[in-house]
Amino acid sequence: MADKAIQPKSIKQNMMWYSAGSITYLGCQWLLSVVVARMSAGFDDAGALALAMAIGNIFTPLAYYNTRTYQVSDVRNEYTDEQYVAFRIITTFLAFVACTMYAVLTAGLSLAPVVAFLVYKSVVVIIDILHGVDQRYSRLDYAGVSLITQGVTSLGAFVAVFGLTQNLTAAITGMTATAVVILFSYDVRHSSRLDSIVPRISLRAAKSLAVVCFPAVVSGVLCSAVVTVARQFLYGMEGEAALGSYASVATLAVIVQMAASYIYNPLLGTFAELSLKGDRKGVVSLIGKVCLAVMGITVAVSILFLLFGELGLTLLFGEKIVPYVYLLQPMLLCTMATAYIWFFMDILIVYRRMREVLIGNAAAFVAVFPLSVWLIGACGANGVSFAGAIAYALGSALLVYFTFRAVKEGRG
Structure with a gap:
């Protein structure tokens, strides 16, 4: 039962805490x-971690099953939080099995750290659905504290274990242990104050959620797989060290995509309420503000990278990273395109336009195969960014068209 004494936070407070x-x-x-x-002599461990994260990028949308976006925009209370939690546990287990099988076939000598990383991500994914409960009750301060704690403790555990053992698998296992502690000691305790989160779901409700969200989850897999496919082409064509150096530099550029999600994720409930009221002007205005914010972030980060990118990378990775600084700006283009396609995908989910979401992401996924072969061959590691940017731009263009058609027609 919800604790009626708990007061919701304002939109601004929720955005600040979640950000x-x-x-x-x-x-x-x-x-x-x-x-x-x-801490490693070369880029081999970095490459193995990058491969684990790349396969994790396939696992995440499968495990999420886009349930949280559906959950926080469920202003009609189609399902209970108990059902959302139970369904997330089911999808996480199935995604883990599927991605472990995929890793057995593709990861080679990096299999152990890949599987360990999938275990870690499984715990994180379960925590995420509890953050969906927090968001439905306008208490993203709970989610914010949880994320801060997860980040600090997982990094601390990783550094300590890797420093002692020089074993990537052991270090990732240390991260998992901290995430499990936070799940049960913090998130379960706080989310249960808002609503019952005991996992309960009937076969009928599970089938219903599986069917209604299936096009969106396939879309999420296809969307995440665009960059994964491009990176695995790089891995196959130029080797583990090339992927490791690319992934190391890419960790800076991803800030654009993440910053965009922090802007619009807390607003998904607002989008849902506006769409239910038929407030087309309000929806379009909010979409415009988010799009301008993403563009502004990209431009600002691009200027910072031009001025301080080499210095920052050198401080972080040492002189050995300097030859790869040229990868930064194309990565920004790719991450901006990624931010837009995820944003418009979530807006279409709010409007329950699952088929259109699938069409846009399928187009991006199909396009990345020939683009990767052509552009990595022609541009080397930068080809990953160019291929991803063009593929995502194609998908985004379709989703923009579908979004404004949905706004015009109203929520189904």
Whole structure:
């Protein structure tokens, strides 16, 4: 039962807490690649971690099943939080099995750290659905504190274990232990004050959620796989060290995509309320503000990278990274395109336009294969960024068209 004494936070407070938590968590996750690159003799461990994260990028949308976006925009209370939590546990288990099988076939000598990373991500994914409960009750301060704690403790555990053992698998296992502690000692305790989160779901409700979200989850997999496919082409064509150096530099550029998500994720409930009221002008105005904010972030980060990119990378990774500074600006283009396609995908989910979401992401996924072969062959590691940017731009263009058609027609 909800604790009626708990007061909701304002939109501004929720955005501030969620942004602070997400930025801290992202920064600590980003530092994992820095730690590996700095504490290892070469780029092999960095490449193995990059491969684990790339396969994790396939696992994440499968496990998420886009349930949280559906959950926080469920202003009609189609399902209970108990059902959302139970369904997330089911999808996480199935995604883990599927991605472990994929890793067995593709990861080679990096299999152990890949599987360990999938275990870690499984815990993080379960925590995320509890943050969805927090968001529904306008208490993203709970989620923010959780993310800050996760980020700091996981980084600390990784550094300590990797420093002692020089074993990537053991270091990732240390991260998992801290995440499990936070799940049960903090998130379960706070989310249960807002609503019952005991996992309960009927077969009928599970089937219903699986069917309604299936096009969106396939879309999420296809969207995440665009960059994964491009990176694995790089891995196959130029080797583990090339992927490791690319991934190390890419950890800076991803700030654009993450910053965009911190801007619009807390607003998804607002989008849902506006769409339910039929407030087309309000929806379009909010979309415009988010798009301008993403563009502004990209321009600002691009200027910072032009001025301080080489210095920053050198401080983080040492002189050995200097030959790869040229990768930064194309990566920004790719991450901006990534931010836009995820944003418009979530807006279409708010409007329950799952088929259109699938069409846009399928187009991006199909396009990245020939683009990767052509552009990596022609441009080397920069080809990953160019291929991803063009593929995402194609998908985004379709999703923009579908979004404004949905706004015009109203929520189904």
